[in-house]
């Protein structure tokens with residue numbers, strides 16, 4: 001059975017308004033559903049920018065990004081926000097938890113923005129906490145009081161709580177030592193496989209590529225489909 005690609009990028013060009021140079025030029029690129037993909041590239045090559053475009057925090061200067069077979073980057077802001085909340089989980093480099101809210105409130109906020117506060121939210125929360133070896137008592141702790149490792153795991157729970165089809169992860173291991181990094185990667189891969197999510201993971205650390213089914217560099221992305229233009 002043919003399934004629609006999780007992500008389809010066509011003729012994408014991107015430049016920051018206050019920075020004249022074109023940063024991204026991706027002619028034609030698809031990511032299939034369920035795939036785990038590692039995107040590497042040196043610092044400044046546009047990895048975080050690409051993820052921000054895919055999750056709709058930025059819009060292309062020109063070109064299109066479709067998500068799950070439907071328009072995404074072309075949608076108006078609120079529609080795009082709603083589609084992101086429903087279908088895309090994001091783990092940022094700095095985790096971006098809301099510091100003055102409790103862990104539970106941080107996760108509930110993500111469920112709320114997806115438009116469906118699921119009845120079994122608490123059950124799912126506790127299940128994730130068990131899998132990630134997080135104490136349930138942490139649920140009522142203020143997010144600013146968590147250790148870096150705890151913040152990272154809570155950020156994963158928040159990203160996965162709505163069972164998104166697509167999980168986008170930006171360099172989450174830079175603050176970890178080698179053992180903690182390996183444990184984190186195994187946990188992330190296991191959770192995304194259980195969830196059957198498409199995983200996009202960016203890092204400048206090519207040592208992590210072995211965890212993924214596919215690996216592409218930012219330089220290769222710029223040439224995909226170029227011959228057919």
Ligand SMILES: Nc1ncnc2c1ncn2[C@@H]1O[C@H](COP(=O)(O)OP(=O)(O)OP(=O)(O)O)[C@@H](O)[C@H]1O
Nearest residue numbers: 016019023041042043044045046047048049050204
């Ligand atoms: N808001 C912005 N306005 C203007 N330029 C920006 C902005 N954000 C990033 N840039 C520039 O765009 C380029 C790509 O940045 P980006 O953060 O996407 O790269 P990266 O590959 O993720 O880097 P790193 O591995 O260091 O995180 C850099 O030159 C950066 O200075």
